[in-house]
Amino acid sequence: MIATKQKPFEEILESLEGEKKIFIVGCGDCASLCHTGGEEEVWEMEEKLVVEGKEVVGTVVIDVACHTLKVRSVFNELKEQIKQADGLLILACGAGVQSATQVTDKTVHPGLDSLFLANIRRHGEFMERCSMCGQCILDITRGICPVTRCAKGLINGPCGGAKDGKCEVDSQRDCGWVQIYERLKERGELDRLRRYQAPKDFQRTVKPGSLILELPKKGIAK
């Protein structure tokens, strides 16, 4: 899932300046789990905007806001409400916001900042474990990612800045390399650490990424 954080309300208000009628869009997936753009947060945002003198002409929480086709069909169903709006406030990740951009001519405002690809540790606790680098080396490290867990993304061993097993960047955060070392040591596989890792190939993650599958026709029709 994508971890998100709501922008400061003052910043949201600033972006809505000059617009009176607002339509709010939430996301039923990641932003709901993050408590940034689910039913409750959309409702809270509506209240806050009304207090600030805005008119909320409608709200909707889309199942998965990054699914552009779904957003298009939901916006079609609600086109009368959306038509009245001066602008749309989207409480979803950047992908969700851009689904909206693609299917409406209305001004679209992001209400959240997108942070990282998250693992859910427990309710309300999100951890970054994968950086989507396009060249997975989890096999070598036996399942702990140095690209993500090392603040510097070093792939040939630690930087030497760790103190008592904690990262130089944050004394509360475990050094990823100490974790990898402990895991490999426990498994009697320290030799894996001795292997030279070549520089990463950043061609694999040239922006913007796209992935187009050649699916059998009936798959597409479905």
Next chain:
Amino acid sequence: MSRLREELEADRFAITAEIVPPKGTNVQETITTARSLWKFVLAININENPHAVMRMSSLAVSRLLVEARMEPVFHVTARDKNRLALQSDLLGAAALGIENVLVISGDHQSLGDHKEAKPVYDLDSVQLLRMITTLMSGRDLAGGALDGTPVFFPGAVVNPQGDIPELEIIKMEKKAAAGAQFFQTQAVYELESFAAFMDQIKHLETKVLAGIVPLKSPRMGRFMNEKIPGIRVPDELIERLEKSSRKEEESLAIARELIAGCRDLCHGVHLMTIGWYDKVERMLADII
């Protein structure tokens, strides 16, 4: 050939020191400091944005030293440049008469004065050393032929008293295999454990210069024990300094003892004087 390389290869005890470039364009003081050190050392390391604090480039100050007939150790940091910039700076360094190169990952930018900066770390220190070795073979990292092949004396850093010695040594082995011909260490205060470290790495064909940082005060000792990764100042040293009525003289005596002890353990010492540039002669009194 660099003097540093010549002396290390001849198995003569080598002394290096380091200086910090200016924050600004006034290089006078930097050069004056370098000159005062030059009387006692073989080469002078020029830090690159140390502690992630922005300063004049190591390359520029290294060249200023060359012009002043001194020998620099040019620092190359993985934090600030991608492989294109690293290679072009290295070719530039070679053309500017710079041979000694020290490779470091670099403190994370969040510890420095430009916390908002984008970290690069395109290569890590091991890959960076290997890239230098590749350049020295007449090719760039992409395999392209170089018109004119640089000659470097590449070095790296190691922490003999890291939290996990085994992990530290694995990384050191990788750096040596990638081309590091000398190592400068984090500050050493315990000769016994340093000797044990040297024993563990004796299979490596590489030169080791022990880091010497004068213990200026008991407070500094306690601070380093608490905050600085891989530095262990024994309580006896802190107490010794505490009891002394002539603290500066005692600090220098401790440095002298460590330096003398290193003579039998490794191939040289690297002085990080943290401002005590004018006291280097007294630190080295026993061996010069």
